[in-house]
Amino acid sequence: MTDFLAQLADAVSGDVDSGPAAQAMYSMDASNYRQVPEAVVFPRSVADLEATVRVCSANGVPITARGAGTSIAGQALGKGVVVDYSRYLNRVLEIDAERGTARVQPGVVLDTLRAAAAPHGLTFGPDPSTHSRCTLGGMIGNDACGPHSVAWGRTADNVVSLDVLTADGTRFNTATPPEELTGRADEIHEGLRALASDNLALLRTGFPTLPRRVSGYALDALLPEHGFDLTRALVGTEGTCVLLTEATVRLVPSPPSRVLVVAGYADDVAAADAVPSVLPLRPLTVEGMGADLIDALLVRGRRTAALDNLPEGRGWLFIEVGDETAELAQRRARELADTLAQRTGATTSVATDPAQARQLWSIREAAAGIATRMADGSEAWPGWEDAAVPPENLGSYLRGFRELLARHGLRGIPYGHFGEGCVHVRIDFELTTERGRRAFRSFMTDAADLVVAHGGSLSGEHGDGQARAELLPRMYSPELLRLFEAFKEIWDPRDLLNPGNLVRPRPLDADLRFEGPVLPLPTTLRYPHDDGSLTTATRRCVGVGKCIDTSTGVMCPSYMVTRSEQHSTRGRARLLFELMRGETITDGWRSTEVRDALDLCLACKGCLSDCPVNVDMASYKAEFLHQHYAGRLRPISHYSLGFLPLWARLAHAAPGTANAVLRSTGTAALVKRLGGIAAERSLPAFSRVSLRRALRRLPRRPAGRRRVMLWPDTFTNFFSPEVGVAAARVLDYAGFDVVLPRSSVCCGLTWISTGQLDVARRVLRRTLRVLEPELRAGTPIVGLEPSCLAVLRHDVHDLLDVDSLDALTLGAFLKREAPGVQFPRLPATAAITQQHCHQHAVFGNAAEEQLLREVGVGNRTLDSGCCGLAGNFGMERGHYEVSVGAANRVLVPEVSAAEPDTLVLADGFSCRTQIGELTGRKALHLAQVLATAIDQGFR
Template sequence: MFLDELADAIAGEVEGDRTARAAFSMDASNYRHVPAAVAFPRSADDLRAILRVCRAHGVPVTARGAGTSIAGQALGEGVVIDCSRHLNRILSLDPENRTARVQPGVVLDALRAAAAEHGLTFGPDPSTHSRCTIGGMIGNDACGSHSVAWGRTADNVVALDVLTADGTRMELGKGLPPGPRGDELRALVDGHLALLRQGFPALPRRVSGYALDALLPENGVDVARALVGTEGTCVLLAEATVRLVASPAARVLVVAGYADDVAAADAVPHVLPLHPLTCEGMGADLIDALLVRGRRPPALDRLPEGGGWLFVEVGGADAAEARARADEVAARLHRETGAATVVAADPADQRQLWSIREAAAGIATRLPGGGEAWPGWEDAAVPPERLGAYLRGFRALLDKHGLHGIPYGHFGEGCVHVRIDFPLTTAPGRARFRAFMEDAADLVVAHGGSLSGEHGDGQARAELLPRMYSPELLRLFEAFKAVWDPDDLLNPGNLVRPRKLDADLRFDGPVRQLPITLRYPHDGGSLATATRRCVGVGKCVDTSSGVMCPSYMATGREEHSTRGRARLLFEMMRGETITDGWRSTEVRDALDLCLACKGCLSDCPVNVDMASYKAEFLHHHYAGRLRPASHYSLGYLPLWARLASATPGLANALAPVAARFGGITPERSLPRFARTTLRRAFRRRPMPSARGRQRVVLWPDTFTNFFSPEIGTAATRVLEHAGFDVVLPRGSVCCGLTWFSTGQLGIARRVLRRTLRVLEPDLRAGTPIVGLEPSCLAVLRHDVHDLLDVPALNALSLAEVLDRYAPEAEFGSLDADAITQQHCHQHAVFGNAADERLLRRAGVANRTLDSGCCGLAGNFGVERGHHEVSVAAANRVLVPEVTAAAEGTLVLADGFSCRTQIGDLTRRRALHLAEVLDRAIPDASR
């Protein structure tokens, strides 16, 4: 059998199950090809063996980098090769000669970090730099924002160590290789010199087609460069030697504001003579799309007045030189183009401003009106001096076809990115897609441009190459591929003999109408639409920072990323690869290691909410069936805690026995029920005068009420010190979090309805609800709308209430250092800006850790089978940071799970913000 033979032939893994096939069925394009298997080679010998077995069985081979291809060239119905798991080493770095030798799976940021130790960098830097691989960049000739200064990937490759389709290994650079292939290439060039010299448009971002002009004598007969951008259709990459460039010691960003993006494009010719490191452009419609997502990024307030902007970065040997150059750029743009300018010299300001542009690839998939937008005509390029005229024509073309998109991109090189609301789910819509693509191709060619200026042709644009190149040149493309791959084994259907651009669309197929329970208010009430949110840009497979995605950071497996899980859910809704709907064991197992941290709700550029999708799946998967024991023990925790509060000592004594039968992992220590509850302690406190004071309702969540009442007591003192009249809800309340997270949505909805009835008088009066447990507060702020059709609740964190309603409240200065583990749900739903301001008011020098999820994540880290991933998530950043903190440094964590994890793994006691502020109340005020 083919798969068995392939698995026996290589040292790496071969995965041909439904999970792998579904997870790798899509990239970041509009296309879908379900592979026969995915191979993870460990060496060049494995690559050769894969080629041998696939050639013998007539199975095509597709190489894939990070799976962020927008043109569809990282997909295949044969064997997909993923080098990122094992072939990911930097083999050598030569700072003197400014070169590095790398394996294809090396992530760009890993190479840049290694080069930075020598004051060097790899010039091309696409927005996916935190996860894209060097092999993928070589495959599609990636560029990025700094190609104005340092060129495309093709300009930065010295040599390629490759395998041809017959398994021959060759080191290629400048000069023809010896033997028959060299002879064939010589004949190809010598017989068509005039065509090669005159057949290609002259512009910096020509990525479409094969770069056969690199083989001309005047271009050094650069075979390696000719193979860059061939999209895996000619050779497989084993190793690459790349060129490094000196990184400026200091950089300063100038942002110039114009009336709109077309006016910004018209100003580009004034920028280029100033030799910037980068010149990026965008319009106000991108900002509108960003604001639709929710919280307003503070960087927006730094943008100069206008409706379109250029981001111009300059460098210098030191901060003073970079600033002087930036001031010169700003002055010249103001004088020559009338631009309003802002100069950002502070690195933090620059990062915030750049984050707007870098998020564009995801932001632009949702238009300001909420419509879905898709790639396809994603990255065409024209000569920079023609950019303004091209944009005017392009916007007119959108109007002609009744389409909408948000252009942005690398204006300094005439490259424009855009996603368009193609109606790809209907046959008439797909016809309009084709008509637009053909007209757009004619438009860009009329301006002397390239169909692709960065991402390659793939299935999206290869069919349109005859509109850009002559029939004679297209025949040379076929001849060039035949030199390396005469049997069309490597990535067939791309560039040469291409597939139709409107075939194999991911939207063109069956969609199961499975029953759903949540409302999906942002997706038209459709789970199918929700699963389409994931467009594959892969921010969830960035392991360098952030909250998303903790289980992928621990396992490195695609199905444990937000993207991989979204793919599985999509295939489940389609019903072809994943055929058993809500009963799917593949989807269940992929979601089992989802911590429901909600990191994807905020960190994913398109706000995928995997925690909610998991709850939906679990609800249906276990409908009418016995659930895992932990769903009863931990899912019903509010009920058990209420019963245990009658005799907490006995409950604590019996807890180990209950844990054994309740699906709780034996490695985990159990939190102890408090001797009294917050409600009882609240009734015994001294009652301050409430005359004329702002009333607030303190939310007695399960964790605070039954396990940590001292936090509720501290919060009460803080609120009363700040001038509030603090009350508890009139009756028993619960947000239903534990039932929601275990997929018991019917109970969660009933619990929430009852709670809202209890709170109804206070909600009607607009009384603030103060939440102390971030996960419970996130339910009241976000999940409640998935369960119930209710207006927004005035539910706020302690910091938000103090910041908004008591900005003049005085706290003493603790004069302390602190580190904070921000709860994932707080990060995702309401942030910690108010917490930071409160800590500064209390004299606390705080640093919020970029540690992601603590790993305990409510019920997740307590359940049997999750302990290893739970601890791995904590050990990534949190545990080392807490362990290294000085003894006097305060450790803050508002989440009960976070405090528990920190206590278990470091033996340090973490404090809630309420406890810190309580310490800061002046003695006289007490």
């Protein structure tokens, strides 16, 4: 194998990675399965693909094609070479608006294609919920659909031609006229002609008739009445027949105006029964879900405002209509809503506001992740993931399916594309035990029989893969299955392309990623939401890949800069999973592969909220650093920046002297070099007066007011006390008696972020002792630094067996405790806000936005992700490039483009520092804006 890998590296100009990290990260997709590849190839060109095929063929090594790695049935896994198209072969080559087509490379992301087509009023019709990261190659391989297939069909209906490469190196286009084919291409064509002509009756009668039949090979496309459509026959073959080099796809006109109608019913079964009444009304999409999905969403944390817009019911249909103008679309929507109310008894809501519609759609799009945990927190898995039946049979199928779940003692949360009879579900299979795996097999066979009895398909969207291919004999006759094998053999006689899928499949209960060893490695965090287990916590990542969406959100800032899988939340979670398993990552907590992947984790906590399954990589990183450096010398920055609260307190004994020393060019350079701090960074200046001292100078109010404790975090106390003073004035104006803790306190954040968890735990315990009288008295806490506040609200659970503290942001406190207080309005003022990552992840900024509106500030919270400084991360040597890259993605351009009189708001000290260093603009805390309003109100 070493010789093979050397040949491969020599032949390919792209990247070839056979290291343990690549093997670990590519050993899983979004399915239940695990297969460790020999190597991962990232081809830069078609020539690289040809070289890969040539070397693999010569050595008898199988090849598996992979796009975004979000396949749910195991099609993106292989024990030979995995070819990842997404890194380089990811361009839209041409948009032909006149013909309504696009030429694309297989690694192009669907949203990239849609953005390129949008200026022409066109779109690609199929749109799975992973549209922000799934690739066209993967969609073609699995015949992906999405909610709009009601109007525009499956991927198979929208592909014009394919440029393909066979396992023996033959290249041709599927639309090439037969008379122009030569050699092996002509041989393939003739073999397929013979297969079809010799089996006309079987091909005409052997397939169920329904819009979402994705299971098996689409051999009926080879019938004469279907034009011997070679292209369509290849769509959905899951990489088992050819490799794609290019595709020409059909684009459809995109209605300029769309309106969402949500119809409420007694439950999801009643919603399914209503589908036949919806379809004649020509909707663009008909999606369905039940209240159990909402229950699972609510246990994730913050309640989304979109839930308030759902009509009454326990089951819902999401129905989108479109037209040329907003007026026409809204008229159609209201007519549809009235019709459903009359015919099906639905309660309806019409979302004419696009923002409201997007919020509602976000519930449905997050379902693939939400459904992986039941409402009680127990795990649920794919497997019986996307069966489909004729829409008129959907209600009956759902009733039978819920009865089947109950009979097997299982639970699941069905939802999906009700307009085409396709139901997604994750089920709480007990896949970690032998008994549970036997129950898994028993359920899968019974479920297959149920869907076939309803005239359906084992797969309606995601393909068969390893999850369902073994069950194809329950859907198709032995004669048709033999034709599937013959079809595969014509293309790939040596079975080198994605073997074990579709034909001669591996057992559905083999290669499960839950089987195998779990090393008895020590852990120190409590993992209260994962049964106290880091292994269980790493299983949260099911591979849906939202962390590789670079278009929006906070997660994952380093991946947005590097585009490397090891810097995604998914990649890091898989490395940690493999570390706990001990096979590909063999040196446990001492692993350099895991250390290197986590080195560029900003600990921003974006994944805690943005990841559909709430992976908390910041906590896992803290655990790893704690264990990795146990009993060993740490990086110097862990001592300089990790102990910042201590150094700041010491420096503040003589802040002027400390600043003079740090401002000296030579001394500053020496301090940075010795402290492991990036040379490009400026050292922050200590304030002349601490917050504690500054608040002593404020006038005292009469007793009798409600008490509130202002949290004197290190950054506010020693570096920006003006923020704390402003907050004290605001709270005083609102009628509160502002107090500070009776002695110094610290949340331990800097020790947590550097993995010094024993110190952090001691610091937090001492802090709780100091706070104990006020906590017992019910005094609420107002925090000004979001990262410190997040520790008191979230991380404290991981370190100590205590409840969250009643700690709030200034805005949240004012809206909860003083909702009637009115602050003077500022003159018409525009503002942009950089929301701190930890605030985004743990408590949000809805209250802050409301307060800004109330004082007359026209604010826009940026979709800019992490500022990139992220506490100690951006200060550490070796991180500057990624830190600045994260800021330059959105934040810096937005701030630089803002008008001079536009306020720039950032509650985080790191955010304000990064903005100041990279743009020269001074950013303000909300407290300072409200204090300014108070000042102007008294003039």
